[in-house]
Amino acid sequence: xxxxxxxxxxxxxxxxxxxxxxxxxxxxxxxxxxxxxxxxxxxxxxxxxxxxxxxxxxxxxxxxxxxxxxxxxxxxxxxxxxxxxxxxxxxxxxxxxxxxxxxxxxxxxxxxxxxxxxxxxxxxxxxxxxxxxxxxxxxxxxxxxxxxxxxxxxxxxxxxxxxxxxxxxxxxxxxxxxxxxxxxxxxxxxxxxxxxxxxxxxxxxxxxxxxxxxxxxxxxxxxxxxxxxxxxxxxxxxxxxxxxxxxxxxxxxxxxxxxxxxxxxxxxxxxxxxxxxxxxxxxxxxxxxxxxxxxxxxxxxxxxxxxxxxxxxxxxxxx
Amino acid sequence: xxxxxxxxxxxxxxxxxxxxxxxxxxxxxxxxxxxxxxxxxxxxxxxxxxxxxxxxxxxxxxxxxxxxxxxxxxxxxxxxxxxxxxxxxxxxxxxxxxxxxxxxxxxxxxxxxxxxxxxxxxxxxxxxxxxxxxxxxxxxxxxxxxxxxxxxxxxxxxxxxxxxxxxxxxxxxxxxxxxxxxxxxxxxxxxxxxxxxxxxxxxxxxxxxxxxxxxxxxxxxxxxxxxxxxxxxxxxxxxxxxxxxxxxxxxxxxxxxxxxxxxxxxxxxxxxxxxxxxxxxxxxxxxxxxxxxxxxxxxxxxxxxxxxxxxxxxxxxxx
Numbered sequence: 001x002x003x004x005x006x007x008x009x010x011x012x013x014x015x016x017x018x019x020x021x022x023x024x025x026x027x028x029x030x031x032x033x034x035x036x037x038x039x040x041x042x043x044x045x046x047x048x049x050x051x052x053x054x055x056x057x058x059x060x061x062x063x064x065x066x067x068x069x070x071x072x073x074x075x076x077x078x079x080x081x082x083x084x085x086x087x088x089x090x091x092x093x094x095x096x097x098x099x100x101x102x103x104x105x106x107x108x109x110x111x112x113x114x115x116x117x118x119x120x121x122x123x124x125x126x127x128x129x130x131x132x133x134x135x136x137x138x139x140x141x142x143x144x145x146x147x148x149x150x151x152x153x154x155x156x157x158x159x160x161x162x163x164x165x166x167x168x169x170x171x172x173x174x175x176x177x178x179x180x181x182x183x184x185x186x187x188x189x190x191x192x193x194x195x196x197x198x199x200x201x202x203x204x205x206x207x208x209x210x211x212x213x214x215x216x217x218x219x220x221x222x223x224x225x226x227x228x229x230x231x232x233x234x235x236x237x238x239x240x241x242x243x244x245x246x247x248x249x250x251x252x253x254x255x256x257x258x259x260x261x262x263x264x265x266x267x268x269x270x271x272x273x274x275x276x277x278x279x280x281x282x283x284x285x286x287x288x289x290x291x292x293x294x295x296x297x298x299x300x301x302x303x304x305x306x307x308x309x310x311x312x313x314x315x316x317x318x319x
Numbered sequence: 320x321x322x323x324x325x326x327x328x329x330x331x332x333x334x335x336x337x338x339x340x341x342x343x344x345x346x347x348x349x350x351x352x353x354x355x356x357x358x359x360x361x362x363x364x365x366x367x368x369x370x371x372x373x374x375x376x377x378x379x380x381x382x383x384x385x386x387x388x389x390x391x392x393x394x395x396x397x398x399x400x401x402x403x404x405x406x407x408x409x410x411x412x413x414x415x416x417x418x419x420x421x422x423x424x425x426x427x428x429x430x431x432x433x434x435x436x437x438x439x440x441x442x443x444x445x446x447x448x449x450x451x452x453x454x455x456x457x458x459x460x461x462x463x464x465x466x467x468x469x470x471x472x473x474x475x476x477x478x479x480x481x482x483x484x485x486x487x488x489x490x491x492x493x494x495x496x497x498x499x500x501x502x503x504x505x506x507x508x509x510x511x512x513x514x515x516x517x518x519x520x521x522x523x524x525x526x527x528x529x530x531x532x533x534x535x536x537x538x539x540x541x542x543x544x545x546x547x548x549x550x551x552x553x554x555x556x557x558x559x560x561x562x563x564x565x566x567x568x569x570x571x572x573x574x575x576x577x578x579x580x581x582x583x584x585x586x587x588x589x590x591x592x593x594x595x596x597x598x599x600x601x602x603x604x605x606x607x608x609x610x611x612x613x614x615x616x617x618x619x620x621x622x623x624x625x626x627x628x629x630x631x632x633x634x635x636x637x638x
Contacts, residue, residue, distance in 0.1 A: 017396055018403055019384065019491040023608070024581055024601030065338065066636065073635040077336055082628025084337055091622040092615075172338040262343055279598070281616070282343030289342070289623075296411075296615040297600070303410040304608075309401025316392040317385065 001035035001253065008040030015310040025278070029256070029298055030305030036229040036254050037137060044302040047094040047295055048136035049288050050219065051078055051085060052128065052143050054101045054212035057109035058189070059147035063182045065173040068106070068146045075100045075144065084285055085142055088292035092299060094140070099131050101211035110154065111188035114196065114207040121206040121214050128218030132226060139223040140258075140295065141216040142288020143236050146172075152239035153265060154186045154208040158197045159246050160272045163187055169235070169264040170284075201246035209240075216240035224254050231298070233291040234261035234284065238269050245273050258294030259283060320354035320572065327359030334629040344597070348575070348617055349624030355548040355573050356456060363621040366413040366614055367455035368607050369538065370397055370404060371447065371462050373420045373531035376428035377508070378466035382501045384492040387425070387465045394419045394463065403604055404461055407611035411618060413459070418450050420530035429473065430507035433515065433526040440525040440533050447537030451545065458542040459577075459614065460535040461607020462555050465491075471558035472584060473505045473527040477516050478565050479591050482506055488554070488583040489603075520565035528559075535559035543573050550617070552610040553580035553603065557588050564592050577613030578602060 009031045014020065021027065034042050053075050059068040077083045078098045089096035101124055107115040116124070132139055145151075153167035164186030168179055190197070193207040205214055217240040223230045232238050232255050244251040257275035260267050262284040270277055278294045311318040328350045333339065340346065353361050372394050378387040396402045397417045408415035420443055426434040435443070451458055464470075472486035483505030487498055509516070512526040524533055536559040542549045551557050551574050563570040576594035579586050581603040589596055597613045630637040 016403075017393070017401060018604050022491070022602065022604040023403060024603065026600060026602065026612075070636050073633070074336070077628055077633040077635055080628070080633065082336060082633045084335075084342060084623045084627055087622040087626040088619050090626070091619050172341070278600075279616075281345060281597075283341065283345065284343065285337050285341035293345075293616060293619055296619055297598075297612060300407050300410050300612055300615055303406040304403045307406040307409070308403055309396055309399070314392070314396040314399065314401045316396055317389050 002038040005038045005040050006031060006035040009034035012040055013305060016308040017311055017314050017316050023304055026301035026304055029301040033229055033298065033302055036227055038227060041306045042302060043306060044137055044299055046136050047138035048133050049085065049089050049094045049140045049142060049292060050097045050099055050131045051287055052099050052101060052141060052212035052215040053103060054145040054210040055103050055106035056145055056147040056151055056210050057106045057115065058111065058150055058185055059106065060109065061185050063150045063185055064146045064171060065178065066146050071144055071146050072103050083287060084289050085287040085292060088289055092292060092296045094292065094295060097131065099127060099215065101127060101215060107210050110208050111185055111192055113192055115209060116206050118206065124211040124214035125218035128215030129222040132219050132222040132228065134226045136228050138295065139219065139228045139230050140233065140288045140291040141219045141237055142233055143212045143216060143286055145210050145212045148210055148212065148236050149263060150182050150185055151208055151210045151213060152236040154189045155204055155239040156242065156265060156269050157186060157190060158204040158208060159201065159242050167265045201243045205243045213240045217243050220244055220255060230255040231258040231291040231294050232256065233258055233288045234286055235263040235266040235269065236286055238266060242269060242273060256294065259290035261290060321357035324357045324359050325350060325354040328353035331359055332624060335627040336630055336633050336635050342623060345620035345623055348620040352548055352617065352621055355546055357546060360625045361621060362625060363456055363618055365455050366457035367452050368404065368408050368413045368459045368461060368611060369416045369418055369450045370606055371418050371420060371460060371531035371534040372422060373464045373529040374422050374425035375464055375466040375470055375529050376425045376434065377430065377469055377504055378425065379428065380504050382469045382504055383465045383490060384497065385465050390463055390465050391422050402606060403608050404606040404611060407608055411611060411615045413611065413614060416450065418446060418534065420446060420534060426529050429527050430504055430511055432511055434528060435525050437525065443530040443533035444537035447534030448541040451538050451541040451547065453545045455547050457614065458538065458547045458549050459552065459607045459610040460538045460556055461552055462531045462535060462605055464529050464531045467529055467531065467555050468582060469501050469504055470527060470529045470532060471555040473508045474523055474558040475561065475584060475588050476505060476509060477523040477527060478520065478561050486584045520562045524562045532559045536562050539563055539574060549574040550577040550610040550613050551575065552577060552607045553605055554582040554585040554588065555605055557585060561588060561592060575613065578609035580609060
């Protein structure tokens with residue numbers, strides 16, 4: 001971030017017509033945003049949302065409450081404008097794109113070995129990187145992929161420790177038996193790929209992830225290179241971010257945790273990353289929807305910071 | 320609320336292209352809003368924000384970190400568009416009005432008797448009632464009034480029990496000595512008006528409130544009569560709401576707690592009212608700003624509910 005812009009934004013914040021600190025977290029948000037945009041009085045006019053979709057070999061193991069066909073059906077719903085994320089993109093003035101990653105070729109079942117070849121993982125990372133518009137002033141990555149909470153949980157276990165039972169959650173709504181099955185599938189994936197996983201974050205991504213998760217990691221890294229701040233969505237997007245965090249300290253300094261998902265392991269993963277979520281609305285849909293809600297908050301924060309009058313401008317006594 | 324609209328909104332919610340419950344609190348918000356608007360697929364197009372301003376006799380006791388002149392200065396700032404609430408009204412598409420209530424005539428110092436005469440209290444309630452646009456589809460009352468956290472704390476103590484020390488907070492930023500003074504002023508107000516206060520919520524409002532607090536109570540009641548849902552702001556707006564709650568059970572069924580203020584007593588007052596705040600952003604500015612942030616969230620909730628495709632419309636398998 002631009003330390004000069006941060007200092008100038010902090011100075012401006014201190015002169016605005018309000019008691020010091022009275023806008024609370026909105027003040028921190030605006031200053032963080034100013035730093036990454038390199039502008040002490042920034043605007044937020046071109047937020048970009050991209051939903052990445054992928055299919056997973058482990059879906060065939062029955063780890064989701066929905067059939068794998070739903071991934072491609074929901075891609076059509078995104079393209080037609082009918083999904084939740086489409087409504088939120090419109091409500092908060094963001095562009096919305098969909099990148100479907102070889103949906104007719106699911107990743108391999110990771111309980112039998114790596115989910116992706118090196119070439120496949122690199123292609124997915126690159127697709128994510130290319131999807132970020134350098135002219136955007138905020139980026140949100142959403143995801144769609146039946147069975148991808150299982151992949152995200154496996155990544156979290158490999159990066160943070162613990163077993164399947166510690167990271168498996170209800171996803172789109174599995175029952176107790178489904179939850180047990182998810183935990184077992186995760187443990188099998190960790191065992192089958194044990195040789196490749198130790199200490200290698202990108203190998204964790206390749207062996208346990210999906211194409212959409214790799215694409216999100218690529219997109220978050222690309223946004224950093226363009227100085228575009230990122231809002232992280234839920235458990236799956238955060239698992240992609242956790243790979244970057246493990247690979248390079250500070251890799252998420254340009255990223256804000258948009259919300260705490262109702263998916264049980266998300267809060268624990270955010271704690272591991274040292275991120276404090278902005279919202280807690282009991283959401284667990286994915287698609288980027290939690291991050292989009294946080295975009296609504298960020299818009300307000302930036303509007304206050306950049307639009308308010310100073311004490312001097314307004315002729316108000318500053319206490 | 321319209322129970323038919325609620326049932327129809329619940330049925331629609333169950334058909335939207337998402338796992339059941341995956342939008343969490345957004346689903347509850349949309350159904351609540353549909354019920355009060357009497358429309359199972361409502362729109363939110365005409366939210367109204369009104370900031371009520373009043374001056375307080377107790378300001379002369381030094382209970383605020385800012386001089387009393389700031390009330391009228393901030394009214395000019397609202398009218399010029401320079402305050403935080405102006406930026407948020409613009410960001411979330413609300414109209415914004417200001418009602419200044421006889422600023423050159425502060426209420427009486429309540430440590431010596433009632434803050435308002437009956438005629439003054441009725442006039443302030445009526446000004447609030449009249450300020451609500453019957454064509455609005457959501458209403459937010461903000462406030463400005465140097466010393467009004469002290470008035471709000473006195474009201475809370477009279478309605479909920481406890482002493483000044485239990486309800487006094489930092490307000491715009493008083494120090495420890497200022498906090499002690501606030502508590503003492505509240506206790507003196509409770510003692511001076513003890514005869515009038517017992518079991519009479521509107522007498523609590525008259526004896527301890529300010530004109531802007533009475534106006535907010537009037538506006539919340541008027542919104543109810545027009546079936547306009549309300550988002551409550553922080554401690555002061557909630558103290559006005561608490562008067563209505565004490566006077567008539569269910570009087571706040573059309574009201575949502577927008578946020579939990581950093582003003583320490585606000586969370587306790589919300590608990591007393593059985594309200595669970597939507598946001599917790601460490602804000603303590605008033606003006607309606609916390610409620611306006613929640614308006615941003617409500618906009619997203621209503622957009623999802625009314626704009627999303629159903630499983631049948633989108634051709635998506637529903638699990």
